[in-house]
Each structure stands twice: as C-alpha cells, then as structure tokens.
Amino acid sequence: MSADLTGTTPDTLIRFDNVTKRFGDNTVLDDLCFSVRPGKHVTLIGPSGSGKTTILRLLMTLERPDEGTIQVNGNRLFPAPEKERREARKKIGMVFQQFNLFPNMTVLRNLTEAPVRVLGLSKDEAEVRAKELLDLVGLADRCDAKPTQLSGGQQQRVAIARALAMRPQVLLLDEVTSALDPELVAGVLDLLRDIARTTDITMLCVTHEMNFARDISDDVLMFDAGKVIESGPPEKIFSDPEHERTREFLGAVL
C-alpha cells in the first residue's frame, strides 16, 4: 500500500474498505473489501441475496453502509459530507433492471434533463449530444416518443443512453436484461459489448447472463453471504473455479 493520504492509489477507481451493510438482522455485506482499477469491467456473480446489487446501490448512494468506507476516484462517498458525496456521485451512472425512465418526459428530454440541470450544458448542446447517443443505441428516430411507446429493449437502450449522457467514469449495470423478453436481450447486450469495447468507462455489472459476463469482464467476483469468496479473470472462474460454492453456483446457472 502506498502512503497516499486518501488511501487510494492512482490505480484504484473504486475502493470498498471493511464495508458492512445490514437490513434488519440480515447482514448482506460482511466486512467487504475490494477495489476496481480504472477502465476495468467487473462482473459480480453469486446466488441471489448475496449482496451483489447492494454493492451497486451503495455506490449510487441509494443505500448507506452501516460500517466501512467507500471511495470513488479518491473522493469519499461514505462516510463523507453530503457535498462531497454529491460530487463523487456525479462520476457514477446506473442502469436499472426496470429501466426507470421518466414516463412524463419524451425520450429526448430523458437524456437532456440531467445534463442541463446538473452539468450545466445549454439545451442545444445537451440535445446534440442526446441525439448522438440515441444514434449510438439505434433509436435516433424515437426522440419525440414517450417511454411507454417503446418496447422493453428500446426503453433499456434509452436508459443506457441516459446514463452515458452524464459522461460517467463508472457505469453500474444492475441486472439490466432481467426484465426483458428473451428476444430483446441480445440487442441490449450487444450494445453494452460495444460500449465496453469502444469506451474507457469502468463497468460494474450484476448479471445472470454468464456468456455476456465471460465476454466483457476483465474480472469476475464471486459473492456468497456478503463476502467475495473468489475472484479472477473470467477464463479462470468459469472454467476452473477453486471454491466449492463457485462450482455449485456455476453448475446451477450454466
């Protein structure tokens, strides 16, 4: 460990130190430590209830840890004064299982609202950029549609574009294909593969799509009962797991 006062080496973008999170009597994260280097794509796997989604929700400040520290890019997320937390959070984007697009806004406005209000872009700048992103996700012709007029797959692609519009350093993907009809899954995953390949955005991904995880991941973290029980490159984890629980889990899902 270097003598860096922030406790973060330049090589670490996300850092969890001794993080514990409980819901009532249920300890979902148990003294968890892990870090992610910039630009890496990390997939979190494990049985449901093992705390994977909680990690993403902590990073997005949708939950608070009971103990421990979380840092992003050298800025404290927890514990931290509200102002510092807000600043750190701006670097993070999230795509949800249920899309969570704003149904009262057009597709275009979903993509411009936050850049205008938070990043301070002019409306024109934000719209130009939004249209580029909609083009990237293959929905340039649906600018004026309302989210409810789109299919689930289209909505999720808009949600991905909306997250990218904030120019995040970190993109959190929370089971982004779980709510989609099977025939719509491939389109969304292909888009994410493209983004993983062509950008330097750091990705943290919770998914049950093991082929996708194998394709995009630099590292796979296997969770069980609130702890990382095994981690390594996907080739290793998927073909030659060391831990008995990992073998059981992969045997059940593959």
Next chain:
Amino acid sequence: MTWDWSAIADFMPRFWDGVLITLQVLVLGSLISFTLGLVWAIAFRAPTRFIRWPVNLVTEFIRTTPLLVQLFFLYFVLPEWGVQFSALTTGTIAIGLHYSTYTAQVYRAGIEAVPPGQWEAATALSLPAHRTWIAVILPQAVRRITPALGNYVIAMLKDTPLLAAIGVLELLQQSRLESASTFQYTEPLTLIGIAFVLIAYPASLLVRALERRLVR
C-alpha cells in the same frame, strides 16, 4: 304554500351577488387548498422529523376539527390578537386551509404511488431535490390525483354556505337576508339549491371526464 314568481324576480339582484361571492370563495379557496396541500405533502416527506412532526400534528388537528369551529375561531378570536380580516377574506382562508389538509392527503397518496425507481433514477442522475420534485415526481403524481382534487372542489362548493355563519354574503346568506325582509323562504332557498346543482353537476361530469383521460 304557493309559489310566487315575483319573489324570484325580486331575489335576482341578491342572487347574482351571491353567485359571484360563492364562486369567488370556491376559486380562491381551491387555489389556497391546492397550494397549501402541496406544501404540506412535501413537508410530510421532509428529511428531518423537526418538520415532519409539527406539520403532521397541525394538519391532523385542522382536519379533525369542524370547519364551522375554525371559521368562528378565525373570525372572532384572531382579532383579539390584533389580526383582523373581512368576513369574506377570513372565510376564504378558513375554507382553503381546512381543505388543504384533505388535498395534502390526496397529494401524499399520489406521491407515494410514484414508483421508488423514479426517485432512484433521479438520484442516479444527481438531479437536485427541487428538480426531482418539479420535473419527475409531481408531474406523475398530479396526473393521477387530479380527479380526486376535483371531488374536493365539489365538496368545498357544498361547504361554502357555512360561511354564512360569519356573515359572508354568499348564496345562503343572500337568501336569508331576502327572506328576512320578505318572509318568503320557499323561493329563494329553492333557487339557491338549484344554483348549487347547476354548478356542482357539470363540475362532477368534468371530474369524471378527467378521470377517464388521466387515470388509466
């Protein structure tokens, strides 16, 4: 009992004055109740209990005491503390304040019906609190509750005669004044009854139409 058309004709000037006052109370009272109710509803969700608790206490108190008592209190007790308004102003504020505690519950239900994912998406985009309310939550909440708010406007219309008790010259008070000088009760009372129907029934049709359009 005989029906006297000339009594109707004599009542007309007072009647129209009463219609105007009743509508004025209704419109201003509605605006007060819609605005204050929204303030209460947002305060119900304030991050600190030092706001939530007092607001809950005050609104519950207003909601569970009779409007007539509140009218008398505002009209007869406040002047002793040096706060004096006309009967019309006092009545409009009282009815708006009283109904704001009902509309607050309607807003609360509408806000709670917005899925948690909408708040989470707003947080994920770092939207400031006021933009989250104005651009995301309220447009979705208000759409669902507009018909329910409309029903309270109709209820408020039917409570406006209570203002006669402090002398506001709305429809009931006008008919009482008319009867006091002519001793004819049937015609003025019948006419104002019909007037209430003629205002309330189209309003309820409008609310139902809104319900079909907005709540799906």
